[in-house]
Each structure stands twice: as structure tokens, then as C-alpha cells.
Amino acid sequence: MQNERSNLQVLLARHPDGVATAADFTTRETSLPEPGEGELLIESHYVGLDAALRLIVRDSDEFLFRVRPGDRVHGSIAGRVIQSNHPDWHVGDFVSGSLGVQRYALSDGSGLERCDTTQAPLSAWLGGFGVSGLTAYFALFDVCRPQPGQTVLITGAAGAVGTMAGQFAKMAGARVIGTAGDDDKCRWLVEELGYDVAINYRHAGWFERLREAAPERLDVVFDNTGGDVMNQSLKLIGMHGTVLLCGSTSQYTEEAMQGPSNYIWLGTMRARLQGFVVFDYAARYAEARARMAGWIRDGRLKLPETAVEGDISEFGAVFEQLYRGVNRGKMLLKLPAAV
Amino acid sequence: MQNERSNLQVLLARHPDGVATAADFTTRETSLPEPGEGELLIESHYVGLDAALRLIVRDSDEFLFRVRPGDRVHGSIAGRVIQSNHPDWHVGDFVSGSLGVQRYALSDGSGLERCDTTQAPLSAWLGGFGVSGLTAYFALFDVCRPQPGQTVLITGAAGAVGTMAGQFAKMAGARVIGTAGDDDKCRWLVEELGYDVAINYRHAGWFERLREAAPERLDVVFDNTGGDVMNQSLKLIGMHGTVLLCGSTSQYTEEAMQGPSNYIWLGTMRARLQGFVVFDYAARYAEARARMAGWIRDGRLKLPETAVEGDISEFGAVFEQLYRGVNRGKMLLKLPAAV
Numbered sequence: 001m002q003n004e005r006s007n008l009q010v011l012l013a014r015h016p017d018g019v020a021t022a023a024d025f026t027t028r029e030t031s032l033p034e035p036g037e038g039e040l041l042i043e044s045h046y047v048g049l050d051a052a053l054r055l056i057v058r059d060s061d062e063f064l065f066r067v068r069p070g071d072r073v074h075g076s077i078a079g080r081v082i083q084s085n086h087p088d089w090h091v092g093d094f095v096s097g098s099l100g101v102q103r104y105a106l107s108d109g110s111g112l113e114r115c116d117t118t119q120a121p122l123s124a125w126l127g128g129f130g131v132s133g134l135t136a137y138f139a140l141f142d143v144c145r146p147q148p149g150q151t152v153l154i155t156g157a158a159g160a161v162g163t164m165a166g167q168f169a170k171m172a173g174a175r176v177i178g179t180a181g182d183d184d185k186c187r188w189l190v191e192e193l194g195y196d197v198a199i200n201y202r203h204a205g206w207f208e209r210l211r212e213a214a215p216e217r218l219d220v221v222f223d224n225t226g227g228d229v230m231n232q233s234l235k236l237i238g239m240h241g242t243v244l245l246c247g248s249t250s251q252y253t254e255e256a257m258q259g260p261s262n263y264i265w266l267g268t269m270r271a272r273l274q275g276f277v278v279f280d281y282a283a284r285y286a287e288a289r290a291r292m293a294g295w296i297r298d299g300r301l302k303l304p305e306t307a308v309e310g311d312i313s314e315f316g317a318v319f320e321q322l323y324r325g326v327n328r329g330k331m332l333l334k335l336p337a338a339v
Numbered sequence: 340m341q342n343e344r345s346n347l348q349v350l351l352a353r354h355p356d357g358v359a360t361a362a363d364f365t366t367r368e369t370s371l372p373e374p375g376e377g378e379l380l381i382e383s384h385y386v387g388l389d390a391a392l393r394l395i396v397r398d399s400d401e402f403l404f405r406v407r408p409g410d411r412v413h414g415s416i417a418g419r420v421i422q423s424n425h426p427d428w429h430v431g432d433f434v435s436g437s438l439g440v441q442r443y444a445l446s447d448g449s450g451l452e453r454c455d456t457t458q459a460p461l462s463a464w465l466g467g468f469g470v471s472g473l474t475a476y477f478a479l480f481d482v483c484r485p486q487p488g489q490t491v492l493i494t495g496a497a498g499a500v501g502t503m504a505g506q507f508a509k510m511a512g513a514r515v516i517g518t519a520g521d522d523d524k525c526r527w528l529v530e531e532l533g534y535d536v537a538i539n540y541r542h543a544g545w546f547e548r549l550r551e552a553a554p555e556r557l558d559v560v561f562d563n564t565g566g567d568v569m570n571q572s573l574k575l576i577g578m579h580g581t582v583l584l585c586g587s588t589s590q591y592t593e594e595a596m597q598g599p600s601n602y603i604w605l606g607t608m609r610a611r612l613q614g615f616v617v618f619d620y621a622a623r624y625a626e627a628r629a630r631m632a633g634w635i636r637d638g639r640l641k642l643p644e645t646a647v648e649g650d651i652s653e654f655g656a657v658f659e660q661l662y663r664g665v666n667r668g669k670m671l672l673k674l675p676a677a678v
Contacts, residue, residue, distance in 0.1 A: 062574075231598065235401075245606045259570065259598025266614035267584045273612040275605035 005032050010073045010101035010315045015059040018253050019323040024057070025073065025316030033106040040084040042095055042105045044077040045338035046307070047315060048126030049322045049331040051159070054252035073315065075101040078115060078126050079337070096125045103312045103335070119293040120303060123338075127330025128164050128303035129292065135246060135278040136164035137288045140172070143276055144220040144242050148173030151214050153233055154195075156224030158185040160330040161246055163193060163304045165222050170194045171300070174220070177213050179206070179229050181325045188328060193302065201229045211236060225250045227258060234262035241271040253323065304329025311336060344371050349412045349440035349654045354398040357592050358662040363396070364412065364655030372445040379423040381434055381444045383416040384677035385646070386654060387465030388661045388670040390498070393591035412654065414440040417454060417465050418676070435464045442651045442674070458632040459642060462677075466669025467503050467642035468631065474585060474617040475503035476627045479511070482615055483559040483581050487512030490553050492572055493534075495563030497524040499669040500585055502532060502643045504561050509533045510639070513559070516552050518545070518568050520664045527667060532641065540568050550575060564589045566597060573601035580610040592662065643668025650675060 006029050013026040035041045056074060057067050067074055078096035081089050086109050089095070094115040099105035115122055120129035127133065146152050152169040156162045157178025166189065169176045177197045178189045186198035197213040199206050210233065217238035223230045226248030237243060243266070251257045266273060281288075295301035306327035308318045315333055322331045345368050352365040374380045395413060396406050406413055417435035420428050425448050428434070433454040438444035454461055459468035466472065485491050491508040495501045496517025505528065508515045516536045517528045525537035536552040538545050549572070556577035562569045565587030576582060582605070590596045605612060620627075634640035645666035647657045654672055661670040 226603075245602070248603055248606070251603070257600045257603060259600035259602055261596045261598035263584070263598055263602075263612065264565075264587055264590070264596060266612060267587070268614065268616070270614045270616050270619060272614060273602065273605060275607065275609045275611060277607070277609050280609065 006030065007032050007102060007104045008312050009103075010075075010312060012057055012067050012069050012071055012073055014069050016054070016057060016253075019320060020054055020057065020253075020316070021320050022316035025319070027313045032104060035083050035085050035106060038086050039106055039108050040081050040086045040089045042077070042079045042099065042107060043082045043337050044079040044103055044105065044312065044335050046078045046123045046126055046335065047101055047312070047333040048076040048078070048130065049319055049327075049333065050075065051247060051249040051252065051322060053319065054249075054323070058252075073101040074098070075315075076126055076131070077101070077105060078122050079105075094122050094125075096122075096130065101312065101315050103337075119289060120296060123305055123307060123332055123334070124303040124330075126332060127160055127305050128301075129289065130330075131278060132160035132330055133164045133292065133303070134281065134285055134288055135276070136161045136168055137292065138278055138281040138284070139244050139246055139276045140165050140168040140222065142281070143274060144169075144222060144244050146172045146174040146220050149175070150219035151175045151177065151216060151238075152220040152222060153210070153214070153218050153236075154178045154222045154224070155229050155233070156180070156247065156249060157189055157195065157198060158325075158328050159224055159249070160327070162222070162224050163302075163329045165246075166193055166195050167301055169220070169222070171295075177210065179210075179225075185325075185328060193304070207232050217241070220244065222246060223248075226260075227251055231258070231260040231262050234260055234265045237265055237269050237271045239269050239271075241269060243271065243273045245273055245275050305332055306330070307332040307334040309334045309336075345369065346371050346441055346443045347651050348442075349414075349651060351396055351406050351408050351410055351412055353408050355393070355396060355592075358659060359393055359396065359592075359655070360659050361655035364658070366652045371443055374422050374424050374445060377425050378445055378447050379420050379425045379428045381416070381418045381438065381446060382421045382676050383418040383442055383444065383651065383674050385417045385462050385465055385674065386440055386651070386672040387415040387417070387469065388658055388666075388672065389414065390586060390588040390591065390661060392658065393588075393662070397591075412440040413437070414654075415465055415470070416440070416444060417461050418444075433461050433464075435461075435469065440651065440654050442676075458628060459635060462644055462646060462671055462673070463642040463669075465671060466499055466644050467640075468628065469669075470617060471499035471669055472503045472631065472642070473620065473624055473627055474615075475500045475507055476631065477617055477620045477623070478583050478585055478615050479504050479507040479561065481620070482613060483508075483561060483583050485511045485513040485559050488514070489558035490514045490516065490555060490577075491559040491561060492549070492553070492557050492575075493517045493561045493563070494568050494572070495519070495586065495588060496528055496534065496537060497667050498563055498588070499666070501561070501563050502641075502668045504585075505532055505534055506640055508559075508561070510634075516549065518549075518564075524664075524667060532643070546571050556580070559583065561585060562587075565599075566590055570597070570599040570601050573599055573604045576604055576608050576610045578608050578610075580608060582610065582612045584612055584614050644671055645669070646671040646673040648673045648675075
């Protein structure tokens, strides 16, 4: 690949309206960057598709970080060091980081993560073994803390975080219910990931099914979607329950976000809606990964992913597929350089 | 009063539409009950007006408890034992309890509270020294736990709970901001109750004033009102902050409740929206009251109340005044029997 003397970067073309489509993104060809002293050059093998990107490409200053038309798209990649003038990084090292959506990335090593592919495959470092899996791990074990026999609902159960959170909740001994948007995914959640019950929230009567599946109410709602599913679940929250606010994917495409009108049930039930950001746990990532690697070796933990093969310019189309619900587990763009 | 051989009870006449008015309530005259073995008869001196009553008189089965047209109105009274066939209660004892809105109440002693009027006046046992004050005490000191120098926002600051919570937050060493619905109340909060800042949320620009008053963001939001004030305050919640869900008075009159659309800020800030019910702390009421009685003696704690004098049939009119925001501190109906 060193012969190819150009880089390709993905830019935001315009603020999306509703679900983002391929046309909301564009590419820019630049010359291949040359690493200076203390720098290294990374060839991307995988791009991680993150639902929260939809939030930061909104035409709004309301959030702390935003991407404007013409800006390079924020995103995480995993790849291989192909040139290095940095003492700590060597050609051939596998790395990942929030380096923007591009074929090649220059780095000074800051924020870069070394990927030990004996623990988990490179792609998983963007998904179940990356931020998505760590989010599920710390949110579930440190904040939600379900006890054996308790009932946990996971919304967006087939997504990058949900697939991991459900497996962790089973390990904690909980009864685990998931919601997803199609019947095949629901079957897969039960048959492949060990969910006790999976409910397609697009069917009328889904809430009755949920109520029947949780006769003792819900001790934990691990919420990845927000919207109607989360709001209705509040009616079933149990005494001193926890609603873990992990993501609100259903709301990122909406012009005006919907608040959970049933929040008053949190009062009655002495429950809490708890915000969570995984970066607070950065000092404990290695500890979590060591445990997860053990579970992977023992066959107790799966790292679901849906990798679409294509060039970096396919990013927009794959992002659209994420919002169409194509993925099971982490949605990835697998680039030609991936081995 | 024993000559008056009848009782008067307040009933719900119809489900209110919007703010409840006097016409939504009616009265029923019954014969004066005669206490049987193990029973006692209480003469009401004060009726406590509780905003949450508006929620349970809704035409909805959605909540755990409801009052239908023709039912006696649920409510707390404080009064004096005038007959007793119960070994633990004697004529002349001051008592309070959730005995329904009526001139005389029969009781077997269950749920009845003995009011030590050397600790606080009888009326205060329905307000600042009763459930409202205990709610503020445990929610503030046990759940919100503001640290010296932190910033606390109290919505509905001039209400029964808000007036107490603000004083407790000052004792904890916090900087205290309150919201209320008129300028006189705001002045009173600052001059009489020691609030650092009080903001009239009916003025345009109230949110800018709040933002300016909380340059370090809000560590605690003690929410008594819900609605727009609470929702906007979420934009200012601080890292690991607590939004204490104490009441949602602005929503009780609404047909369709509004959820807080800015709840996504809880995620970013690792904050929580925490439900709370004071009854969980029943075993510690005496401990709290002993501390509060000391502060009252020392002049450090006030027990604000607005008592409207009238017969029990005035209940509906006084309840309407509560929702018109007439009260400072606990709203009470003071009956002719009160001494």
C-alpha cells in the first residue's frame, strides 16, 4: 500500500435530515502524510460505526462537540503501523484510536491503543473488546449491579453495546429480556446470546409481552435507545431500580428529542435514571479486558459484529445501514487493507 | 364540640380539569362516629394541603392509588383526641395522620402520630415538622448530600418542601438558588429564608439568570415541579450531579405529562435523576425531628406555613389557592376547633 501515494478522508457533506444517508458524506483525496519526528503512520483496516455520531453531526450547538459540513468525520479506526519515527511504536503494531474516518492516519501516539490480537481479533477492538464492550462491562457490573434472579431489560439488545450487556447480565445471574426491531434478531438473541426473552418492539402488543415477561417488575433497564421503548419500560421499573442511560439512538435522528413522560414512576419506585460515560473507567480497561479475554477463551463470551467490506468512501452507506438496523453487534466497515 | 352530633367529610365531586377548583369537591354530613373498643375519636384542627392530591384525583388508573368521584378525599389532618377507648391514647393528646379530609375522624391508632407540641406547633406537624419537612431533610442530607461550596437549585422553592430544603441546603454550606412564580416570593426567599438567589421563572430570561447564577453548573437540582423549569435546568447539571425527583406539581394538572427532553444531558454529565419517597425513612423520623427541634430552638430553622381559616367545606377553595401559588411554605386549612 505504500505505493499508493494518497490518502482518502471522509467529510460531512451536509447536516443529515432524519436517518443519515450516503449523500450526507463525501470524501477528500489528500497526499499521503509523511510522519515527522515522534510520529507514526497508520493504515486503517476497520472503521467502527458509532450511532452517537448522528448526534454530533446535528445542526446544533447544544452539545459539547460537533462536526460541521466540510469537517472530517469523527470516528474510531483500527489498523496497523506502516511507518514510525516514534520510539514506542513499531511497524506492524496493531493499534486503534479515535483518528477520524480515513484510509491513513498520522499520530503522535497520544490516545492510541495497542491491540493485543492474542486477546481478541483486531476488529473486536472497535466493538465488543473496545469501547462498546467496556461500556457494557462497567455499566453493567459497576453501576447496574444486577443480583442473581433479578430481571434486566436491555433495549437495543442486538446492538454493539446491547449484545455485550446481555451476556454480562446473564453472567451476573440475572433473567435477561431484550428488545430489538425484527423477529430474526430476536431469535438470534435467544439462541446465540442466551437472552431469556427477546421482544420485537415493532409488533403491537410488545408492551404486554414485556409486562408478562417481567412479573416481578424490572430491576434494571439498560437503555441504549430512549424513545417509546424506554419510556414504556419506566412503568415496569422495580423498587430502587436503575435505568442506565447508555444511549438514546432513537432520538438522535429527531429534530426535537422526546423526554420520558413516565419519569414520574422513578419517584414512586425510588428508582434512578443514571448517566454513564465509560471514559471515567479508563484506568480499569486492562483489568476488564483480562477478564473478558478469559471468558472468550472459555467460550463464554461472544464478540458479535457485522462487518461490511468496502473502501473508506463506503462509510456513509454503512452508517445508513447502522440506522436501518442491519447490524448484529458492532457495525464495522472492513477496508481492503484488512488481513 | 361534643354537642355537635354530626361529622362533615369532603368528597371528590368530579375529576378536575386543569387546576382543581372548589366545585370539584363536595361535602357529606354524617352522624358523629362513636369510638368502639380500642378506638378513639379525633377532632381536626388543621388539614394539610398536598399538591400530589391532584395526581390521585385524575381520571386514570395509571397510578397506584386513586380517588374517584364520591370517594372521601385523601388527606392528612392534625387535631386532638376528644374520646378514647384505646389504652395508648388519651383525651387531649395532639395527633396527626392520614385520616381523610373530615371534621372528626375515628381511628384505631394505626398510622397515628403523637405530636409533641413542645418540639413544634401542631400545625407544623403537617408541614415543616411533618412529611414535607422530613422529605426535605432526608432527600437533602441523605440523598443529595451537597458539599460546602457546591450549588443547589431548588424548584418550587417557596413550597412546603422547597422552603425546608433550601434552609437545609444552606446548613450544608451550599450556595442555594430557588425558583418561584412571583417576585414577592423571590424576595421573601432571599430575605427570610437565606436563599442566595431566587428567580421568578415567569419572567422571560429566567434561564439566562439561572445560568449566570450557576457559573460552576448545578451539583444538585432538588425538583419539586418538573416541567420546563426542571427540563431547562438539566442543561446546567454538573458532573456526577443529582436531580432529586421530589415532586412534579407542574405536571399534575396536565392531561399528558411532559418528559424532560433534555434528559440526555444526564448521560454526558454522569448525573442521575433519583426518585425518592420519604416513607423509606420512617424509622429515622424521631432522630430527624430531634435535630430539627434543636435548630428551631436556636432560631436557625423556620417552619413557614400559610394557614387559611375556614370550615372543612372550604377545603376545595384552599386546594385551588395552593395551585394558584398563594402559599409560602405549607398550605393549611385552619379549622374553627384549632386553638
